């Protein structure tokens with residue numbers, strides 16, 4: 001009697017264990033990547049699938065976040081957290097897909113996420129969680145204050161393990177992460193993860209110091225100058241720091257190229273009243289703390305109006321001379337011809353008169 005009872009109880013226990021066993025084995029939640037890492041400001045997809053016994057109908061699905069409240073961890077529905085409003089999107093269904101997307105990620109989205117589904121008979125919570133890490137990109141350029149020619153290194157760091165990062169300067173991709181800085185490398189640099197270029201680090205600045213480059217002279221007047229007119233020559237250059245001193249040189253006229261003179265200083269060389277002695281080649285030298293450089297030469301030509309008047313008068317004289325002289329020459333030539341004809345006649349007479 002007692003034995004029979006024990007046997008019955010044992011059978012019931014086995015049945016209970018078996019039943020709960022089958023219930024447990026049929027239900028599961030699987031996270032594709034339990035430790036995703038994503039950039040602040042980007043979107044992440046928590047891919048997830050779930051399973052249950054055939055014939056069951058799913059009535060509800062919920063994502064939770066693990067929150068520490070009063071010293072204990074609790075699972076709070078995302079729909080109860082205002083900061084996830086409009087940013088979280090369930091792209092799963094009521095069959096087997098339980099994916100969740102979170103957009104415009106914030107630092108405090110870092111944490112544990114859990115999935116739960118309810119069927120008619122039971123609610124099933126995932127035992128494990130997805131642990132999401134939200135990170136930022138930190139761009140660094142070092143050293144960030146260099147002289148032209150110095151080596152510079154770009155470094156982009158995050159707590160995630162991204163395969164490739166890319167760099168941009170003023171919207172253009174940077175080819176090399178280590179280079180010798182040139183004047184035009186000054187500017188702001190940002191880094192991004194390849195494939196997610198819209199999410200960028202805060203910019204970092206690189207400043208390159210260099211001696212004057214592209215030194216050039218601009219003349220306030222182009223073409224020929226006449227004696228007494230005024231002209232300004234302005235020296236400009238690219239330099240960092242900006243050029244602080246300027247020196248002007250003149251190479252004299254073409255006939256005496258060897259004579260080089262220092263003719264002034266300051267960014268503008270002002271010649272208020274030029275004369276022919278100002279004709280020549282000019283160049284400026286711009287200098288800053290790092291060095292100096294010269295512009296190319298510009299030619300200044302001053303026209304002497306007296307000389308041109310002489311040339312003008314000589315021209316007129318020649319024309320007048322030709323106009324007056326030509327008829328005289330023609331007349332003279334005509335007379336010559338006539339005279340020779342008369343001579344011939346006379347000569348023939350002479351022949352006739354020649355005594356035989």
Ligand SMILES: *[C@@H]1O[C@H](CO)[C@@H](O)[C@H](O)[C@H]1NC(C)=O
Pocket residue numbers: 026028051052053054
């Ligand atoms: C889901 O459960 C069914 C049985 O209920 C099983 O045949 C199937 O392999 C399970 N799928 C997964 C992905 O576990």
Ligand SMILES: *[C@@H]1O[C@H](CO)[C@@H](O)[C@H](O)[C@H]1NC(C)=O
Pocket residue numbers: 069070
């Ligand atoms: C936290 O604990 C305090 C007392 O220690 C209690 O007054 C408060 O209601 C608790 N808050 C929550 C959210 O449980």
Ligand SMILES: *[C@@H]1O[C@H](CO)[C@@H](O)[C@H](O)[C@H]1NC(C)=O
Pocket residue numbers: 082085086
């Ligand atoms: C979410 O979107 C709705 C409708 O666009 C808007 O009214 C609401 O203010 C938004 N909530 C937040 C927290 O941005």
Ligand SMILES: *[C@@H]1O[C@H](CO)[C@@H](O)[C@H](O)[C@H]1NC(C)=O
Pocket residue numbers: 081083106107108109
């Ligand atoms: C997360 O941070 C944002 C601002 O960065 C804040 O508005 C939000 O309330 C925070 N959420 C939580 C759950 O602390």
Ligand SMILES: *[C@@H]1O[C@H](CO)[C@@H](O)[C@H](O)[C@H]1NC(C)=O
Pocket residue numbers: 183184213214238239
């Ligand atoms: C110098 O001039 C060249 C050609 O015009 C230009 O490409 C370069 O950027 C200039 N350098 C600086 C420092 O402005």
Ligand SMILES: *[C@@H]1O[C@H](CO)[C@@H](O)[C@H](O)[C@H]1NC(C)=O
Pocket residue numbers: 211212213214215291292293294
């Ligand atoms: C002078 O400037 C030119 C370009 O304008 C540059 O190529 C050259 O290297 C510079 N020279 C020095 C000494 O800086």
Ligand SMILES: *[C@@H]1O[C@H](CO)[C@@H](O)[C@H](O)[C@H]1NC(C)=O
Pocket residue numbers: 220230231232268270
């Ligand atoms: C040259 O510069 C001076 C001031 O530095 C100005 O008064 C003058 O009008 C300028 N002359 C020309 C021709 O630009």
Ligand SMILES: *[C@@H]1O[C@H](CO)[C@@H](O)[C@H](O)[C@H]1NC(C)=O
Pocket residue numbers: 249285292293294
């Ligand atoms: C610029 O010209 C000056 C004077 O001729 C000369 O001493 C100097 O070496 C030149 N500088 C450069 C960089 O060519």
